[in-house]
Amino acid sequence: MKLADNATRSGTAEDLAIQSNSEAAEESGGLATPASITTDILPSDSATDLEVPALPTESLLEMYRKALAIRLMEEALLAAAEEGQIGGAMHTAIGHEANAVGAAYALQQGDYVTCTYRGHHHGLAWGMDPGRAIAEVMGRSDGFAKGKGGSMHFVSPESGMMGANGIVAAQVPHAAGLALASQLRGEDRVAITFFGDGALFQGVMHETFNIAAKWKLPLIFYCENNRYSEMTPIWRTSSIEDIFLFPRAYGMATMQIDGNDVEIVHAAVSRAAERARSGSGPTFIEGITYRLAGHMAGDLETYRPPEEVEKQKAYEPLVVLRSKLLKRGVGETAIAGIDREVDDMIDEAVAFAEKSPWPDAAETYRDVFVDSAASNA
Amino acid sequence: MRRTTYIQAINEALREEMQRDENVFLIGEDIGHYGGLFRVTRNLLDEFGDRRVLDTPISEQAFMGMALGAATVGMRPVVELMYMDFTLVAADQIFNQIAKYRYMTGGLLKVPVVIRGQQGGGKHYGSQHSQSVDSLYAHFPGIRVVAPATPYDAKGLLKTAIRDDNPVAFLEHKMLYFTRGEAPPPDEEYLIPLGKADVKRVGTDVTIATFSYCLHQALEAAETLADQHGFSCEVVDLRTVEPLDTDTVWESVAKTGRLLAVHESYANCGVGAELVARAYEEAPYLLKAPARRLGMAPVSIPVSRVLEAEVLPWKEEIVATVLDMERR
Numbered sequence: 001m002k003l004a005d006n007a008t009r010s011g012t013a014e015d016l017a018i019q020s021n022s023e024a025a026e027e028s029g030g031l032a033t034p035a036s037i038t039t040d041i042l043p044s045d046s047a048t049d050l051e052v053p054a055l056p057t058e059s060l061l062e063m064y065r066k067a068l069a070i071r072l073m074e075e076a077l078l079a080a081a082e083e084g085q086i087g088g089a090m091h092t093a094i095g096h097e098a099n100a101v102g103a104a105y106a107l108q109q110g111d112y113v114t115c116t117y118r119g120h121h122h123g124l125a126w127g128m129d130p131g132r133a134i135a136e137v138m139g140r141s142d143g144f145a146k147g148k149g150g151s152m153h154f155v156s157p158e159s160g161m162m163g164a165n166g167i168v169a170a171q172v173p174h175a176a177g178l179a180l181a182s183q184l185r186g187e188d189r190v191a192i193t194f195f196g197d198g199a200l201f202q203g204v205m206h207e208t209f210n211i212a213a214k215w216k217l218p219l220i221f222y223c224e225n226n227r228y229s230e231m232t233p234i235w236r237t238s239s240i241e242d243i244f245l246f247p248r249a250y251g252m253a254t255m256q257i258d259g260n261d262v263e264i265v266h267a268a269v270s271r272a273a274e275r276a277r278s279g280s281g282p283t284f285i286e287g288i289t290y291r292l293a294g295h296m297a298g299d300l301e302t303y304r305p306p307e308e309v310e311k312q313k314a315y316e317p318l319v320v321l322r323s324k325l326l327k328r329g330v331g332e333t334a335i336a337g338i339d340r341e342v343d344d345m346i347d348e349a350v351a352f353a354e355k356s357p358w359p360d361a362a363e364t365y366r367d368v369f370v371d372s373a374a375s376n377a
Numbered sequence: 378m379r380r381t382t383y384i385q386a387i388n389e390a391l392r393e394e395m396q397r398d399e400n401v402f403l404i405g406e407d408i409g410h411y412g413g414l415f416r417v418t419r420n421l422l423d424e425f426g427d428r429r430v431l432d433t434p435i436s437e438q439a440f441m442g443m444a445l446g447a448a449t450v451g452m453r454p455v456v457e458l459m460y461m462d463f464t465l466v467a468a469d470q471i472f473n474q475i476a477k478y479r480y481m482t483g484g485l486l487k488v489p490v491v492i493r494g495q496q497g498g499g500k501h502y503g504s505q506h507s508q509s510v511d512s513l514y515a516h517f518p519g520i521r522v523v524a525p526a527t528p529y530d531a532k533g534l535l536k537t538a539i540r541d542d543n544p545v546a547f548l549e550h551k552m553l554y555f556t557r558g559e560a561p562p563p564d565e566e567y568l569i570p571l572g573k574a575d576v577k578r579v580g581t582d583v584t585i586a587t588f589s590y591c592l593h594q595a596l597e598a599a600e601t602l603a604d605q606h607g608f609s610c611e612v613v614d615l616r617t618v619e620p621l622d623t624d625t626v627w628e629s630v631a632k633t634g635r636l637l638a639v640h641e642s643y644a645n646c647g648v649g650a651e652l653v654a655r656a657y658e659e660a661p662y663l664l665k666a667p668a669r670r671l672g673m674a675p676v677s678i679p680v681s682r683v684l685e686a687e688v689l690p691w692k693e694e695i696v697a698t699v700l701d702m703e704r705r
Contacts, residue, residue, distance in 0.1 A: 112450075114446070143483070144483065144485070145481060145482050145483030145484075145485065146483040146484075147483075148480060148481060148482075148483045149481045149482060149483060153481045153482065155481075155482040155483075155485055155486070156485075157449070157485055157486060162446070162449055162450075162486070163449075163478070163481075163482060163486070165474075166473075167469055167473055167474070170442065170469055170470065170473065170474055172442070173438065173439045173440070173441070173442025173443045173445075173446065173470065174442050174443070174445050174446035174449075174474070175446060176439065176442070176443045176446060177442060177443035177444060177445055177446020177447040177448070177449075177454075178446040178447065178449070178450060179446075180443055180446070180447050181446070181447040181450050181451075181452045184402065184428055184447075184452070191446075203438065204438040204439055204442065204469075204470075207434070207436035207438055207439035208436075208439045208442070208443075210434055210436065210439075211433065211434060211436060211439055211440070211443070214434070366484065367479050367480045367482075367483060367484035368479070368480055368518050368519050369479070369519065369521075369543050370479065370487050370542035370543050
């Protein structure tokens with residue numbers, strides 16, 4: 001069994017900063033990197049190491065566009081929140097992009113996803129339109145849920161996006177139910193559910209670990225471990241800091257991976273999906289990542305020194321992706337061209353959302369119940 | 378018509394709906410191999426197999442949430458809570474998720490989950506196994522609340538609930554399980570729409586609006602009031618608390634001029650308080666005397682049968698309250 005020897009250990013804020021890993025650091029030009037890949041599959045599973053095949057450059061370019069679109073949308077949303085255009089709680093995923101993008105590209109049309117209220121990146125990665133997504137966050141009528149769900153409830157069933165959730169870990173059993181539906185119907189759909197490290201300490205998470213493992217549900221648990229449950233580091237909340245040890249106690253296969261590298265995420269989720277589709281049951285993936293912005297818009301961020309955030313900026317998903325593209329021979333000019341295109345696309349999306357009308361007051365009273373007169377007849 | 382038990386009627390409704398629609402499945406604790414703590418799901422595992430009748434670990438939050446997930450893609454889970462008191466264990470999934478999911482997703486998804494199980498006092502189970510949760514469920518928009526009092530109603534309403542595209546809390550009562558009543562044989566299908574009250578006893582002096590086991594207490598009270606005091610009670614069985622069929626109640630009150638609402642959930646902020654408030658808002662001109670409500674006293678439910686009898690709003694209390702209303 002190979003454990004991540006440089007996985008995040010506790011102590012001080014300084015200790016929490018991701019340690020440099022020599023090999024990966026060399027590859028990315030001496031940048032600080034998170035833990036190397038540790039694929040600890042249960043003894044019953046023969047695989048001990050995750051193979052990470054190089055993805056075609058075309059795919060990496062697509063993933064770069066997607067990750068950048070997420071980043072720029074999040075930044076636009078934070079700006080809009082500062083202008084007072086967005087109320088309530090809004091949680092951005094700046095720094096988390098690779099987890100969603102790598103996973104989405106590893107799964108198939110027809111698969112299901114549920115996620116936490118930090119779910120904008122999953123929404124876009126699964127194909128939601130940025131204009132309608134921003135409109136939803138702003139509470140406008142062109143939002144996916146007509147402005148009723150907002151930032152914490154991204155949903156788009158046509159893309160398999162079955163809902164983000166405002167309650168920590170509540171979306172996890174929903175994904176298990178989607179996986180159960182697939183299993184009962186004999187389909188080969190899998191479900192993936194995203195949550196943060198903080199969700200590990202909700203009871204329903206452990207209930208779902210147990211049932212999913214026992215029933216061999218085609219389910220992928222994906223923990224985006226950004227080291228903070230909202231404003232509190234894990235060493236203040238748990239005496240076990242290696243998160244993947246929890247699901248392992250329920251008899252589940254686990255992997256701990258670098259969540260900032262789309263290729264690694266893609267490989268891990270592909271492998272988990274393969275296990276799920278072949279009837280081998282759920283896999284728990286811990287993607288080590290880092291949230292570069294606050295927990296929510298307006299977070300004072302008193303719980304971490306600015307130097308820690310600065311250090312992480314050297315190894316974040318877009319930096320990693322750009323360095324991969326450069327190494328593949330995609331030129332700076334080509335990348336700058338993509339940057340401009342995506343920037344324009346997000347500008348248009350914001351303009352679309354800002355022009356979207358407010359919902360009609362009558363909309364308030366719709367969708368409480370399905371009009372089921374027909375089914376009662 | 379044949380006579381059957383309340384338990385048998387529910388078992389038949391489940392069986393018939395599982396035969397009719399392969400998306401219907403049962404999920405809960407001890408419902409398969411054991412057949413349910415109260416034997417409501419007996420024999421269904423044998424007939425439908427363990428892919429339609431799923432025994433779960435004791436994890437109410439997880440299997441409630443799983444029902445939601447499965448329902449959003451067209452399955453029709455029927456979740457058994459061994460005691461409806463465990464609603465409170467699964468409260469986030471029921472009230473924050475299932476009841477709100479359609480609304481929060483702007484109507485993109487529907488959640489046809491039935492949450493069923495028994496509630497109520499009378500068997501000395503104490504504070505955490507005797508509560509009535511009808512008023513609690515009714516407080517939240519987005520979920521139907523059904524509480525049948527007879528085998529006939531239980532079967533017809535449960536079949537409708539399973540076919541309904543909305544979440545439905547289907548509240549059985551532990552005192553009713555072995556009661557008998559008339560119901561058509563299994564090959565004669567019938568459905569009862571949600572939101573239609575049923576006048577179970579015709580009368581002229583006072584309207585008693587009630588549901589679930591309290592209906593039977595009200596009917597006994599009406600008997601006593603007729604025999605010993607010459608009062609004629611009309612007893613309206615609401616059958617569903619959401620939707621609440623106020624039309625039928627107002628029609629009755631138009632005749633009697635008096636309204637008493639009775640239920641076993643707490644009187645405080647309960648269904649009865651709601652019905653009385655609506656009477657004053659919507660039809661005050663019908664009332665010849667102040668409308669009243671009876672419910673559980675504001676204490677946890679004690680085990681001792683003497684103490685439990687004290688807090689339950691049953692026959693004696695109904696008789697006393699009607700007499701008090703008649704004096705005014």
